[in-house]
Amino acid sequence: MSGAALRPDLSIIADLIPAGTRVLDVGCGDGALLEYLARTKGVDGRGIELSQHNVNASVARGLSVVQGDADTDLADYPSQVFDIVILSQTIQATRAPAKVLQQLLRIGRHAIVSLPNFGHWRIRLGLAFGGRMPRTHALDYPWHETPNIHLCTIADFVALARENGGIIEKAFALGESGRTRPMQPDAWGPNIFADGAVFLLKPR
Secondary structure, three states: OOHHHOOHHHHHHHHHOOOOOEEEEEOOOOOHHHHHHHHHHOOEEEEEEOOHHHHHHHHHOOOOEEEOOHHHHHHHOOOOOEEEEEEEOOHHHOOOHHHHHHHHHHHEEEEEEEEEOOOOHHHHHHHHHHOOOOOOOOOOOOOOOOOOOOOOOHHHHHHHHHHOOEEEEEEEEEOOOOOEEEOOOOOHHHHHHOOEEEEEEEEO
C-alpha cells in the first residue's frame, strides 16, 4: 500500500511520524496504517483494537495487535513507553473522551488524534432547516446506528486538549474531497468548513 492509498487522515498521520519510532495505534482497525509505517519507516508498531475481526486481520498482516478497549485498557500501559500514540477517528466513539486523551498523553511522548467535525456547515444547516440528525461524508450513519456517542466540533476538541494537559504542536484540516491543509487551531474557518481534523499533541 502506498501513502496515497491511505485514508487522508492516515496519510497525514504517517507523514508526522519519524522513522524508527515506537508507535501505539489505538483503535488500529485492520492494521493498514501500522503495516504502512512498519514497511516504509521501520517503526516498532503495536496496536490495540476492539473488533476481534480487525485484530485477526491485523495479525494476518504480521502485526502485533491485541484486542482491547481504549476506555479501559490504556491504563495498563506504562507512562512514556511510546514515542507516539495514535487515535484516528475513534475519540468520538469512546465513553470517556477526556480520560482517553489523558491516557494518550501519559503513554506517549506525543499523541496524534484525528476526528470528524460536527461543526461542519452542512451539519449546521441540516439541523437548522431539516430538524433531523444530518449525515455527511465523515459521519455517514443514521442516528440510531452510529458508533459515535460523543460528537464534537474542532473547537470543542481544541478546548478539550488544552483542558487536559495537551499542547497542540500541529493541526491539519481535512476536506471532503480528501484535500488537507495546515490550520491554526483557533481559526474559525476550519470549524465551519473542514470535514475533520488531525492534531499532533504533546503533554504539557
